Each structure stands twice: as C-alpha cells, then as structure tokens.
Amino acid sequence: MSELVEALKNKLGDLNPEVSEGKGFISVSVDSSKLREAAKRLLEMGFDHVKTVTAVDYMKEKQFEVIYHASSYLNTDLAKYIVELKTRIPRDNPEVDSLSDIWVSAEFLERETFEFFGINFRGHPDLRPILLLQEVADKHPLRKDFIVKEEGIFK
Amino acid sequence: MSTTTTIPKKLPGMDLKKIGKDLYEVFIGPQHPGSGHMRIIIRVDGDVIVEADPDLGYVHRTMEKLAEGREFIKIVPLMERMAILDACNITLPYVEAVEKLMDIEPPPRAKYLRVLLCEINRVASHLYGMGIFGVFLGHSTMYMWPFGDREVFVELAEKLTGARLTHTYAIPGGVRRDLPQGFKEDAEKAVRYMFKRLEEYRKIFLDNPVIQKRLIDVGIISKNLAAKLGIVGPNVRASGIKYDVRIIEPYEAYDELDFEVPVYEEGDAFARAWIRIIEIQQSLNIIRQVLEKMPEGDPMHEKFWAKAPPLYKKVFQETKRVKLIPLFANLKVPAGRAFARAEAGRGEVVYMVESQNAMKPYRVRVVSPSFRNAIVFKYIVPGHRIADLPAIYGSIDYFPPEADR
C-alpha cells in the first residue's frame, strides 16, 4: 500500500495533496479547484471507475466533504486499492466541478449527491434528482440540519 | 362537487424533456408486469429505442439518513431490507467496516459461517434473478423452476439462522448462531439436487434455440465500456473484466477456499445468463468446502463472549444460539472512517462508515450493486428494439429495492 501512496504523491505532487492510508482505502485530499486535475491524473494512472460519490456534512465546521472512491477494473494490481479523492467545500455555497465526464460511472452517483446534499456539480450533463421527487430533494435530506426524530424506549 | 377534474400542469416526477417530433414516448413501468417498481422512459423510433431514461426511486427508504439516527447494531437489520433475498451478503461489508473501526476480528468459525450463509444467499439470489429473467423472455417454466428451487436454499438458510430471508446473521464480532444438528447432511442433499437441476435449466432455457436467439449479441457491453460505466458483479465479469472482490480482496474465509470465478469475453446477455449458472455451481462447491473445512471454536469474538454469564453458555450448548450481551445495544465505536466492500449476489456492495466515537454513526454510505448497474439502461439500451429491453433488464439482474435503498 505504501508504494501506491508514494506513487500517488509523485503523480499528484504539484496539486498539494494530502495522502494518507485509511481503513480500507488511501485518502487523497485536494483543494476543490484542483479536483478535476487530480481526477484526470488518477484516470491516467488506471483508476477507471468510481465506486461511490458522496458527501459528508460537517456542520460545525460549515463544510461539506465531497468524496469520490475510485478504483480500477482493467488493471488488476490497482483493483486491490481504493483511492478516496476528497475535497472540502463551503457549506453555504456548495459547488464543485463535476467529474462525470472523466468518470462516466460517477454520473448517477453525482445526481444522488446533488439531491441529498444540494451540492451543485458544475458541468454535469443531466443534473436532476434521481431517487427523490423534486419537492423532497429541495430539503436535502442527508444534511445534518434535516433532523429525523427518534422515539424513546418507553411507551 | 365539481364534475371536471383539473389536471395539474406538472405532475410530480414528470419533469420530462422535449422529444423529437417523430419519436414515440413509451413509459415502461412503474406498474408494468415485468419491470417492478421502476420506470424506464424510452423514446422509440418505430420499434427501435433511441433514448432511455431510467427513473429510479419508487421504493426509496432513505436508509443512509435512518442509519444516522440508530445505534450501530440496529443498522444491520435496516440495511438488510435492501435485498432481503441476499441479506447476509448485503450487510457483510457494513459489519466488516464496523469491525475495522473497532479493531476486532471475528473468530475463524464465524468467518466460515458467514461465508456459508453468503453462498447460500448467492445461490438464492441468482436463482431469483434467473426466474425474473425467464419471465421477461416469456418463459414461464424458467420463472417457476428457479423460484421453486430457491425455496430449497431459503429453507437451508432458515435452518441455519431461524429466518427465511432477513437473517440478521452477521453482526460485529461474529455470527448469531452456530451450525445446527444435521445441517451438513441437508446441505449436501440440497447441493446435489441443485447440480442436477442446473443441467435441466441448461436444457430448457440456455440451450433452447428461442432463448439463444433472444440473448446472443443482445446488449453487448464491451470490456472498456463496462469499466467506464463502472457496472458490477456478474455483469462486469461477463464483459471480460477479472474483478471479484472475493479474489481481489479476499474477506472472511475466502482466501482459504478453492473456487473458480468465471469470466466471459462476450459481454452479451447470453454470457450474463451463463455466468450466473456457473456461479451457482461454484457457490455450491464453496458450500461443500465450507462444511468440510469448518474449524471448531466459538462463533463470537471472545471480547464479547468473555463477559457472558453462565446462562449464556448453557443456552449456546442447548440451542446453538449465541446470546448477545446487553452491551451490544449501545456499542461505542471509536472515531474514524472505514471502507469495506464485498461481492454480493448481484455484484460489489460498498460501505463507508464514519464514526465520531459515539453510539451512532456519523455517516453511513452504501452503494448497492443494482444502483451502479442502473446506468446500463441509459447507455446500453438505446439502439435495441423494445423487445430487447426486457432481455437486457433481466440479464443485468436489476433489483429495484436494492438500487433505491
């Protein structure tokens, strides 16, 4: 795994990535303006598809973390690894460049992230809600300020 | 009471694009006899589809949000509801991710038991897929046979876990029940029966010239396109990509078992049908091996088992049931983020679990195989005839509840 960490550091060196090993993945954190460039270089390295696109809402820090988990199908050596490409964006103006022209597999997943978090993917070919109706998608259910009430254990 | 009904200008979920003048727009679903709870909006030129727009979400349950409000153990039965016929496979990566965060590893016997149920589930899931595939092609016998034979494996799973479908078997730390009496003999009978039946499936379905005509060279996904679309499971292996999580990143006991993963080059619907038959055969082999190689020991991690009072051990001796210590109800998981993947029946399922050292997860992200396969409808279906849509739909084994989560 550490070899790949070095390789990633070399490949993405001028984008100032933070590369670290996580539990089951290699984390690559870049600035949101450099996300597209990082994705292109990962694709060049052989990471040909994404497994998930998602976001995490850090409400206290007023930030979203947009996460792409990329891996490889065609290169069996790289298939063992999952690269987590992530970036932080401000919570009040959530916009990030779409990567769905680089990774076609991200298309539906970005639509899903769009509707659940309200993150606008610039340049996405078809940015509509996919699972929810428009009315529900406007509330962005996976943001932390959308609260689902849980019951107590007493009747 | 007014007699005229006003039609709202825009019905919910009806944000349609303008279509070409000579195109005919047909809505396949959501209450269509074949498609299940999903709609594909197709635009046809004559009989040929020029554009397809899959419309998912009819059985969406916001599982990721619900998971944020629940304790870690309660998420296992929740996530099972995605694909109840593949319950162990679909929740296993979640359990693994939690185990990674807690830094515990299940005992070897638990690993084997998980593999056992996973493979029983895989057989059942593939049989379900074959059944739906059969009815899509109008082959009623191929609908009934796999559904009938799936009953054998559902019964087997019930014997092991006590529930026919939603087993909630694998939990962080181990499994909930040990192998019951006489399971090995029954499993051997079921495996022998299924091997025999697969031969008959081949005769009535795969070697049937009518079916072959419908499937060969239909819905071809080339190797590069499959990688680009990021589709998963048997579909991607039918396109010649050697990707199976059980081999790429062996989890549980898979690195100790001997099995084959079939890979086909053709990438058409016929290869996707064949690959499922071969995978069932391999799963049956794995079931046999697991029952032979199963090590003795506890099915639960000693960290939990050590705290158990004597009554728990007595119950385990008598009924093979692993009782849970009350600690499970509010399991505190150390902070961190873990990512895990597993090969479910329909393909790779991935989980990302983030904990902030609390009793409830901060974020659970799950992407199910069917959701990743849904993109096929948009990119592969155009160019085929209307009658090919069911063939492609059936061949990728799309399961709406799983995709919608």
Next chain:
Amino acid sequence: MTDWIRLLIDIIFWPPLFQLVIAPGLVAALLVVIFIIWFERKTAARVQMRIGPYHISPRLGGFLQLFADLTRYAFQEIIIPTAVDKPIFIGAPLTALVLSLLPVVSMPYTSTPYYYPLPMDYSLLLTVALSTISPIFIVAAGWASNNKFAVIGSLRESFVITAYELLIVITALSGGVAALSYNLVDIVNAQTPFYKWMIFTNPIAALTMFAAILMATSGFPFEIPEAENEIVAGAFTEYSGLMYGINMGSAYIKRFVYSLLFTLVFLGGWLPYKPGIHLIDGYIIPLVVVLVKATIVMAIISFLRAVYGRFRIDQALDGAWRIFIPLALIGFGLALLEAYMGVYA
C-alpha cells in the same frame, strides 16, 4: 308427434345452422376452448412444480375454475375509456369473434353429401379465404384503443399477419394439390389407408403449417403481439371485463378453427372412421373424431407454452420469410411431386 320430433331434429341438425351454432361452432368451440385453457394451465403447472387451478372443484382438478373465471368476466364492469373510437372499439372484437368462427361452416365433417353445409367443391379455398378476415379487426381494435401499447401490439399483429397468412395458404393448398382437388372431402378421403395421412407423406408442409398456426394464434414461441411484459396485453390493453374475454376467446377460437383445418388436411379428418348415412353414424361420430383430433393439436400447442419463451418480432418475421416460406415451398413442391407420381390418384 313423431313428425314434430323429426322436424325438430331436422332443424337442429340442418348442417349450416348446426355447424355454426352447436358443433364445431359456438357451443362446441366454447367447450373445447374452456377445456384447452384448463389443460394449458394444468400442463404448465405440472411442468412447473405447481398445482394450478385447484380450489374450485378439487375433485375435478379445478376444471370449474374456468367457468368461475368466465362468470367473473361476464359480470365485471366494462370500462370504455373516453379517448377511444367507440364504434370500432366495441364493434371490432365482436366482428372478429363472429368472423373467426365463420370458417367452420365451410368445412365438411363427414363424407356423406347430405350433411354438407355448403357445396364442397372449393371448400379448401373458401376456408382459407374466410380465415384471413378476422385479424384485420384485431388490428382495428388496437388502433381504436388510442393507447401506445395497443398500437404497438396491433402493429406487431399486422406484421405477423402478412407473414403467416402466406404460409397457411401455401401449406393448406399443398394438401389440395397433392390430392388433386380443392374439395376438402376429397382431400380427406384420399388419405386412406392410415400411412397416407399427409402428415406422413408431406411432413414438411405439416410442420410449416403447425408453425404458422402458432404464429397466427400467438402461441408460444410466437406470442409476440400480446407479449405481456413488453407491451402489457398488446392490442387488448384497454379492454376489460367481457370485452377482454371476447378478445381472448376469439384468439382461442381462431386456434381451434386452424386446428380443424390442420386435422382435415394433414391428419386425415374423420378417418379411420368410415361415415355411414344416418345422423349418428354419418354425422355425429365423424364430427367427434375430427373434434378430438383438433383438440389434440391444440393440446400440443398448449404444451409448448411450458417449454418456450417468445421470439423478438424481427426474429419471428425473419424466420417466417427466410425459413418457413422456403420450407412451405418445398412442401408445395413435394405435393406437386406426389400429384405427378399419383400417390393420391
């Protein structure tokens, strides 16, 4: 008193009326169709590890289930959507039902001339001609429904019609050519003894006609115009209640009529029975023989449902034009050869 009975019997058994209304017409056709639907469901159930119709009359193997279904259809509300072309929407299925039944009158069921409904000289041509009228009304019914699935269904139907009609005409006429007559009575009578049944002397034409019947009546594997999981119910998507029942019924009656024709041309009709001159031995018994043979043909068609899926429309048409029409022509050539060699002379 006996004169009255005599007169009544003469009226009832007046061949044009008797054949259209009682047997093999409406009443017998209905009974055979009900039996065949039951048989179809039971056969599929046997092959598919199920029981099939059971709960109504367990002792009869659920046979009465079909009557229950029929009752339900009869009393169900008939919904006529506002957007349909009403006269055609209602009229087309009824016309199709009547017209699909009409060919039974032009066929003989005995060799005793007294019991011919019509002059039989060109009965084969007449039967074939009459049998080709009804599908047009199914296309019309689909078109009048103003429904996308119905339009696609009737479009498929019309594609299929053009393919199978040619097949039925060629194969049926090859029987006439071999027997040197377009009179169905002559064709049947020529097929004696047993090994001279045309299914044995001209199996190619028989196979082709069998496939054409499957196509004509959307039997598996050619169940394309009604493909349930592609286009709901094809041309009949908008129909409900009794109207749907009539549509389904006329499809089965069409299959029954073609089976009768197949029986007469290829399975030796009432042979090996030799009709006498009286009512019972000259009319009823040969009729029953023909009916039984036709029912067996239908049962075989029903059995295929359990074995096959369905073709795609272009594959079925491709098969019809590129495989079955050459086969039909070979069969026709074989018939010509037989005629030249005087097999049936």
Next chain:
Amino acid sequence: MPGKVVEKQTPKPRFINAITGNLGAILVGLKYFANPNRFTLKYPYEYIELRNTYRGFIVLDMKKCIGCMSCARICPASAMKMVKVTVQEGKKPKPYPVINYNRCIFCGMCVDVCPTEALAHLPVHDVVYLSMDEMDLDLERFQQKVESPSVKEGVPVKYVFDPEKGLVKVPASEGGES
C-alpha cells in the same frame, strides 16, 4: 488457497442445435409433464410445522424479567417498548416490555439480548389480527402464547430435503428432525 479466475466462452450455437436444442427442451418438459414434482403447500388446509429454532412470534415470561430494558434498547424497529407497572403495593413501579407487531421485524435480537431468557420465540409465523390496534400488545397479552389459525384447521406438514426432488412434503409426524 484463494479462488482463481477462469476465462470461459459461451457455447456458440451450431446449426444442429436448432434440432437438438428444441428436442432437449421439449423432452425435459415432457419428463416433468409425465412425472411432476409438485411441492405446493395447500395453505389453509396444510401448514408447515416450524422448527423450534424458528424466529417466530415472541412471548414474555414475566417472572424471569428483571426490567433491564436491554430488549427495548436493542430493538431495531422500535417495536418493543417499556411500560412501568406497579407489581407490589408500596414499591416503585418496574419496567416491563410490550411489543407492537405492526413494527416487529422478527430479527430476534430482543430474545438474544435478554440476560434471563425471559423472552422466547414461538414456532408460529401466521397470526390473524383484525385491526392495527390489536397488534399492539399490552403486557397481559404479551405473556400469552399466540396461536396460528392454520393450526386449528389444517394438517401439519414438513418439508424434508431430498437429493432427487429438492424438498419433499411429508406429514409432520413422519420425517423426523429436519
């Protein structure tokens, strides 16, 4: 010894398959037509006698219950709730669990987590309730064993595994442990 990838090819249809394939399919069909293998359960007239390990309806043994609330805490569907009941005069009310079968998903976690085995599964899975309210059991009804309506009318049967026929339906008195 992990698994390995094996590259395969789908069998290419040859011309001969047009005959053998059709014949094979029809013969398999005829085989089952002649010798059917039906295992449909005629449900209200027959019912499956469930194994003792089946995760069916749940019953409470109030004497064993210590009111630890583990069951209500672990219930993933919030079906099990605690109610406070005064058992003895003058003492503090004690919590006891009640269940709402509208919500119960029969995961069996409450039974497994109970430290005194006060909760137990019954081998019953089909019970008729006439209303939604009726499915919300109170403490008294939670202690009674629910009864399946099919037991009153039907014949118990059992499915046993068979290498030739998959599952075979036998009367519950036969077949032994399966």
